[in-house]
Amino acid sequence: MAAVTTWTGREANALRQALRMSVTGFAEHLGAARRTVAKWSSQGNKVHLRADMQAALDTVLARATSDVRERFEALVRGGTSGALAGPATLPVRDTQTHTGEGGIHDFDSDGDVRRRDLLTGVTISGIALPNVAALLTALVAPRPCNIEPIALPIRQFGREVAAAKTDYQACRYEQVLARLVALLAAVEPTRAEAEGEQRTQVDALASDLYHVVGSVLLKVGDKGAALVAAERSARAAESSQDPVAMAASARIMTHALMSNGHGTQGRQLAEDAAEHLRRGSGLASTDAVAVYGALLLRGAIAAARDDNRDNAQAMLDEASRAADRLGYDGNDRWTGFGATNVLLHRVNIALTLGDAGTAIALARQVPLDKIDLAERRASLFVDVARAYTQWGRYEHGLNALRNAYEVAPEEIRCRPAVQRIASDLAVLARGRVRSAALDFAQHAGIRV
Known part of the structure; x- marks a missing residue:
């Protein structure tokens, strides 16, 4: 045709x-x-x-x-005008929302089938991740049959959660999956043995743990299960009564809501949680400032995906003021927040709003030496690859993908967005660029 x-x-x-x-x-x-x-x-x-x-x-x-x-x-x-009068036999996939005792659970209509497949160890995003099945089992089963639930000393529990966060930010996904499975089994026994102030600490740590679980599940494309993990993060944070923990958990909930098609609700949650943190803490600590700014950035992405440019810009500007207040690029409360992180989000939001040229111009301003986290650096290169590919500059797009792969191979194999870019390059590029794109995909383990 x-x-x-x-x-x-x-x-x-x-x-x-x-x-x-x-x-x-x-x-x-x-x-x-x-x-x-x-x-x-x-x-x-x-x-x-x-x-x-x-x-x-x-x-x-x-x-x-x-x-x-x-x-x-x-x-x-x-069709002739307006919405096309297509045949009734062209079904689309709707999102169904179920609310029960465990809170809101938002699954695709085929989510239960897909989850059963995952529990048998299917291939996700072109690679086999059998540990995802174990993670899902640990998330949904009160007592995983293959893991002995053992209470951990609080300091050890904290060190293990921190190690999981570190592995995630370093894009060591196979490693973090194994760690998370064991930690999920330890949450309830550890909490049961804690009392008073120690139980509050366990709740705050559990909130961080479920945050990582949700982030990993979003990486591999299981949006419904990620929302379950986000809800558990929020519940644990609320139990801790730690205002920074509650605001941090709102970050993963915003991300999960947005990924499940509830962008408006996600943006509103981020906005409300950031304001609640500002008023409740006075932003007196660096953790509070970093989480406040990171929440605003997550809300800005949600606004951009809802095509709300003004709101996205306002939240970006407020996040920039928070970065100025913080005064450095850091990783307080695992946010990776700072002025450089704000600029990274400006790149992503320009791309989300369809401004590929603006995204590339902004990306050229990013000081790469100030991006310490592999996940953030790889994400920037993926955004650049996507922008160049949309712009028709396929060789530049391929080079950006190669850079991302050098930074974080597991990130590149894992993300569905990378598969789409690689497939686009394989179809649209010509000559040596197309051959190089196919060779790269084969080397990286990306199916096109």
């Missing part, structure tokens, strides 16, 4: 339906805001897309299967 000359909301919506994706899923696939994709759906050919989104849709259509292309062509022929 012929390529689309000019993408309007009508053609974009046809492609979404042909792919059988929800509005939320299509937005995540493109790296666009959900509100933007919803506008395409509702306003049809009245909306003319920006050049960067035109290029992104060209990419998606180019790599689509023949079945998807046939459905797309039929939908384009069948």
Whole structure:
């Protein structure tokens, strides 16, 4: 079929339906805001897309299967304006929210099936991670049958949680998975033996532990289970009555809500939690300032994904003021917060809002020598790769992916976003760049 000359909301919506994706899923696939994709759906050919989104849709259509292309062509022929009148046999995946005694649990409609697959050790994001199955079992089972629950001395428990945080930030995911499985089994026995002030300490540590669990699950694409872990982080933090712990747990809850399609709720939670921390603590400690700023950055991302530019900019600016107040690039309360981190988020948010050129210009301003955390450095290179690929500068995109792989190989093998970039390069690049992209994907263990 012929390529689309000019993408309007009508053609974009046809492609979404042909792919059988929800509005939320299509937005995540493109790296666009959900509100933007919803506008395409509702306003049809009245909306003319920006050049960067035109290029992104060209990419998606180019790599689509023949079945998807046939459905797309039929939908384009069948609709005339506004939302396409596609056939009723094109289902999209909805998100179902269930609220029970354990709090809010948000799963895709096929989440239970996927979770059963995970518990048997499926391949996630192109790589086998059998320890993910063990992690999920440890998360959902009160007493994992293959692990003897043993109470740990509080100092040891704290050291182990800190080690898990360190492994995660260093992108040592296989290592952190094994550590988390053992720690989850130790939470309740350790808490049961603690009393008074010590129990409060265990609760705060447990909140950090569940935060890491949620972060890892988001990395491997299990958004529903990540929300369960985030809820447990929030519950443990509330039990501790530590205002910094409660605000820190709101970071992972915001991330999980956002990843499950609840961007508005996630942004509001981050905003409210940051304000509560500011008022309750007076931002008197470096931990409080760092968590406050990191919460605002997470909220800014949620706002950007909801296409709320003004709110995203306001939260970025307030986070920048917090970074100035902190005065250095650090890792207080495992936030990696500071002025450099604010700039990294400006890159990501520009890309989320569809401004690939702005994202690249901002990325050139980042002082790489001030990024100590492998996870943050690799994420920057992935954002740059995605921006260059959307911009049609495929060799630059490939070089950025190579840089990310040198920093954190497990990060590159793990992230679904990297697979999409690698697949785009394999489809869109030509000649030696395409051959190099395929060689890189094979070497890195990325399926394209």
